[in-house]
Amino acid sequence: MDKDARCLCNSGEIYGSCCGRFHVGYRELEAPVWPGTAVELMRSRFSAFAMMLPDYLLATWHPTTRPTELELDEAIVWRNLEIIRTESGGPFDQSGIVEFEAHYRILGQRESQHEVSNFVREDGRWYYLDAVE
Template sequence: MAEPLACPCGTGKPYAACCGAIHDGRRPAATAVALMRSRYAAFALGLSEYLWRTWHPSTRPATVDLDDDLVWTGLVIEDSTGGQPWDDAGTLRFTASWTSGRRSGTLRETSRFAFLDGAWVYVDGSIHH
């Protein structure tokens, strides 16, 4: 897959200087919001190994299987609590837009993150309908 010019996470920054630097290990996600943005970009780009690596070991699935027909089209971070460099946990609420063929929709989730062994990881999330 060709590397995108603009980062899919919606910051408006070039991918290489934004989530690309987190995906390839040049820098860690400094906050839970940065990790969430990098995970959204990983979903958009099909980076299942990165998603697996950034999932808390206690809740991580055996594999991360992505739907190739799903196209992620936008991310809005609605609210966050904690998740700063000095915290050990954080929660954030987001809406992610998607399309699949002629269908489109949104995923609304409140996600929990933890700072574990020097890095932010995704713990779990509850989906809102």
């Protein structure tokens, strides 16, 4: 994706200064760049689904709930992310909740996924833990 294009996560920012910095920065060996809040992580994970980046998704999934592998469905075209609400999940919190609706198309049909997700922060880094709904 062009770093100057509008980010897929619907933040209103450009990709390079939004989710793109995490998609590239997490691989830095000396100073990896990780999202600083649960919402940033949620947005970057949505963009990773849209861009078919399973390695990033696995890297941001908590080790206790992470699958061993992740195969993304190429028929799903992720279109829009709507953050409905958050609880905690700030830079100094240890846990957070993000409720969202992710809109997508599959085989020409419009669909959406509603989820309440749990996030945890360990060693200064946020992880997706699991879904409540």
